[in-house]
Amino acid sequence: MSPFRKIIRFVLPYKKYMALNILFNVLYAIFNVLSVLAFIPLLGILFGKEEKVMSPTKYEGIGKIYKYVSGNLNYKLSQLIDAGGVEQALLYICGLTLILFLGKNIFRYLASYVLSFLQNGCVKDIRNEIYAKFLELPLGYFSDQKKGDLIARTTSDVQEVEVSFLNSFEALVREPLTIVLTLISMLAISVKLTLFVFILLPISGYIISAISKKLKHSALKAQKEMGNTLSILEETIGGLKIIKGFTAEDKAQSKFEKSTYNFYTLMNGVIQRKRLASPTSEFLGTVTIVIILWFGGKLVLGNNSSMQPQEFFGYIGLFYLILNPAKAISAAFYGIQKGNASAQRILEILEAENPIKNKKNATIKEGFNKQVEFKNIWFKYKDEYVLKDFSLKIPKGESVALVGQSGSGKSTLANLLTRFYDVNKGEILIDGVNIKDISKHDLRQLMGIVTQDSILFNDTVYNNISLGTKNTDLEKVTEASNIANAHEFIKDLPEQYNTNIGDSGNMLSGGQKQRLSIARAVLKNPPIMILDEATSALDTESEQLVQTALDKMMENRTSLVIAHRLSTIQKADNIVVLRKGQIVEQGKHQELLDKKGEYFKLVTMQSIN
Missing domain, CATH: 1.20.1560.10 (ABC transporter type 1, transmembrane domain)
Known part of the structure; x- marks a missing residue:
């Protein structure tokens, strides 16, 4: 035709x-x-x-x-x-x-x-x-x-x-x-x-x-x-x-x-x-x-x-x-x-084909009860596999940190969990249910995302924080901003929460933009939180403020943390070290230091730097 x-x-x-x-x-x-x-x-x-x-x-x-x-x-x-x-x-x-x-x-x-x-x-x-x-x-x-x-x-x-x-x-x-x-x-x-x-x-x-x-x-x-x-x-x-x-x-x-x-x-x-x-x-x-x-x-x-x-x-x-x-x-x-x-x-x-579709009669899932599991997954963007037979369990309420060199597959795991991409082989399970069987809307409702680059829109502070939440009010937005250590600078803006922050939030500093992103995730109040190198682009003072906000947000919450600065993940319940799409080490911060393996090398290199 x-x-x-x-x-x-x-x-x-x-x-x-x-x-x-x-x-x-x-x-x-x-x-x-x-x-x-x-x-x-x-x-x-x-x-x-x-x-x-x-x-x-x-x-x-x-x-x-x-x-x-x-x-x-x-x-x-x-x-x-x-x-x-x-x-x-x-x-x-x-x-x-x-x-x-x-x-x-x-x-x-x-x-x-x-x-x-x-x-x-x-x-x-x-x-x-x-x-x-x-x-x-x-x-x-x-x-x-x-x-x-x-x-x-x-x-x-x-x-x-x-x-x-x-x-x-x-x-x-x-x-x-x-x-x-x-x-x-x-x-x-x-x-x-x-x-x-x-x-x-x-x-x-x-x-x-x-x-x-x-x-x-x-x-x-x-x-x-x-x-x-x-x-x-x-x-x-x-x-x-x-x-x-x-x-x-x-x-x-x-x-x-x-x-x-x-x-x-x-x-x-x-x-x-x-x-x-x-x-x-x-x-x-x-x-x-x-x-x-x-x-x-x-x-x-x-x-x-x-x-x-x-x-x-x-x-x-x-x-x-x-x-x-x-x-x-x-x-x-x-x-x-x-x-x-x-x-x-x-x-x-x-007419572009969307390979990531909802299945007919997809499961409606409203809560998260047990664990997230990556089960023998393989994934490639083009020709080479980024993840190879990768398996990992994240129990409810625990914080798991992914570390490793660039290209090791850390951010890819976050993109797969949210179904921004689909695995080539294997499966990702939430409470034992394959995420492909859950509607994309319900799946993503379970998750909050804070990325390295604060993605904000040319709109008011209020509308940026309340993005993705319905029937919210100023009191709830202010409460989320307090948890994210953002209220202190918002109240000094010309119109406070009604202040337009410009294209990509360019009227704000890097730390302020990141705290708004955290406030947005806090307001959504999801059971699973994904933090993709949320502090790597910040100066020391901003990092401390943002890290404090992140620690508050992650209390009693299941978290997948992708970390560049290893000093920010010492409290994680499990630190997973990746190399070329495979796990080479995992454990708590002190346990991995005592092993003096891959994680110890990464920490030592950052300390020297």
């Missing part, structure tokens, strides 16, 4: 507006054709070739509708001429034409008016679904993607779909209707001349379609390059301190300019092909008009011709009426080709 057809599903909730748009476009097309047909008797009056019709024309079926309408119009004109002269008939035709043009434009406006609700609704729904997909997809998906490219798909690609697809929708409804009604009118005036036109139009259509063959491919490359440009921009803003510190401004500027130049080159090609559609179709239309004038003129001038001069000029007017819709359809065709590239990029996100 083409990207265009897949995106159309977002139109279905707005079918009411779609139906109204079609109705108003049908009326617009009818009034558009009638506004041209009304000129035929006017031309007859001006040429002095008006037909005297002395009695009304009877209706003889849809096949002779033109004869019925023109006959009765001429009958009315004949009555007016007899009663008040040619001037009165002329005034009547002019008034009728004015009414038809007014109706045509009213229905055109109404069609556009209802279409705006459909367009804006579809864009809103597409963006909402992309965002929901971002929240659903596992962390592994984002490690392979550029942030800027994902942002580009949510912004510029969705905008392109709106411009290319949804604007084309109206053209694909209205313009074919206009063409069909116009062709019916043309057939009614002259079958022979219209059949001649049918031979010419496919030739023009073939030439136009040949121009657009590479448009979709070029548009796709252009949209990808825009994603690359936004990625560079996002990286630059995030790493501005390093760029300036290493005086790498010229290098960063050169990289950005190279990307924008590539986009400039690609978009020039896309836009030029798109803009070629209108002049090409207009020129081909003019060529066709000239040929029709030659062929139709011969028919009118022929001795046995049934076509009157005013009908021939009306016929030319009708053919001109086809040109704009034909150009609009051509532009819509180009737009769809260009929009297909953006739709394809959007669908790559919406």
Whole structure:
């Protein structure tokens, strides 16, 4: 199924507006054709070739509708001429034409008016679904993607779909209707001349379609390059301190300019092909008009011709009426080709497979009673296993610390326990139940997470702490902040708990940000706590404050602590030493020091440092 057809599903909730748009476009097309047909008797009056019709024309079926309408119009004109002269008939035709043009434009406006609700609704729904997909997809998906490219798909690609697809929708409804009604009118005036036109139009259509063959491919490359440009921009803003510190401004500027130049080159090609559609179709239309004038003129001038001069000029007017819709359809065709590239990029996100799914009839688990167990687990991110046949039990209420060199698998264990990733082999059990059998929501409700990098949002202190908890109040938030040693600095902020802390909490120091993260975990009050190097990025004073907060938080709570600074885990019930995804030692702090093994080496190295 083409990207265009897949995106159309977002139109279905707005079918009411779609139906109204079609109705108003049908009326617009009818009034558009009638506004041209009304000129035929006017031309007859001006040429002095008006037909005297002395009695009304009877209706003889849809096949002779033109004869019925023109006959009765001429009958009315004949009555007016007899009663008040040619001037009165002329005034009547002019008034009728004015009414038809007014109706045509009213229905055109109404069609556009209802279409705006459909367009804006579809864009809103597409963006909402992309965002929901971002929240659903596992962390592994984002490690392979550029942030800027994902942002580009949510912004510029969705905008392109709106411009290319949804604007084309109206053209694909209205313009074919206009063409069909116009062709019916043309057939009614002259079958022979219209059949001649049918031979010419496919030739023009073939030439136009040949121009657009590479448009979709070029548009796709252009949209990808825009994603690359936004990625560079996002990286630059995030790493501005390093760029300036290493005086790498010229290098960063050169990289950005190279990307924008590539986009400039690609978009020039896309836009030029798109803009070629209108002049090409207009020129081909003019060529066709000239040929029709030659062929139709011969028919009118022929001795046995049934076509009157005013009908021939009306016929030319009708053919001109086809040109704009034909150009609009051509532009819509180009737009769809260009929009297909953006739709394809959007669908790559919406149709991305999420390997970490809830099982059907997943277990609902509300509490934690016995232990967490890692049972013979194997895991790899790509090719090499990070964890190999790893087993560990964490009884309820105990604190287990994981230590070891970078890459030994410490943070991986935390990511597996929360099901940010799934094990390749083995199983992780909570109270004897495989975590794959527990719904992800219930599983993560059992856990609180404090990471090395304090992840805060551009919002108030209150909203950052209360994230993930429902029906909370200021008293509970303040209580959690006191446990996390955060209340002391919060009360000195300009608006205290209602103070906005800026992008990523940049208005706060590192220690303050970390204490807010701890307060957030305390407020959630989960039975299992995961601390991923929560103090490694702090100075000594901040570390002491944060460590005191952590000690309060971990009292009588099951904790998995990933530690870089070994001084922070001396009170742990069990210290597990990892090397290359396997346990090499485990025990209490003093026991491991007495062994003078791997743990002793790590402590000694940190003491020397």
